[in-house]
Amino acid sequence: xxxxxxxxxxxxxxxxxxxxxxxxxxxxxxxxxxxxxxxxxxxxxxxxxxxxxxxxxxxxxxxxxxxxxxxxxxxxxxxxxxxxxxxxxxxxx
Numbered sequence: 001x002x003x004x005x006x007x008x009x010x011x012x013x014x015x016x017x018x019x020x021x022x023x024x025x026x027x028x029x030x031x032x033x034x035x036x037x038x039x040x041x042x043x044x045x046x047x048x049x050x051x052x053x054x055x056x057x058x059x060x061x062x063x064x065x066x067x068x069x070x071x072x073x074x075x076x077x078x079x080x081x082x083x084x085x086x087x088x089x090x091x092x093x
Contacts, residue, residue, distance in 0.1 A: 011072025012087040013063050019047045025093045054082040
């Protein structure tokens with residue numbers, strides 16, 4: 001997996017991994033609970049998922065760059081340590 005900051009604190013981009021593998025990886029992190037995980041989709045541009053972590057909702061969606069996947073907070077008011085913790089966890093997996 002290759003993980004890159006999209007914009008500091010706004011989310012991160014993951015490439016070199018499938019949507020299912022990324023979701024499985026995130027689901028293994030303590031405190032992550034998926035609330036929506038689309039299992040079937042027509043194309044890579046159609047992927048989406050949502051999960052709760054640290055009391056905040058995060059979303060997973062297709063990135064505009066290649067086959068990358070973008071993970072970001074759904075709403076404002078989140079703590080930067082949460083997104084950094086998720087990014088570091090995915091990068092170490």
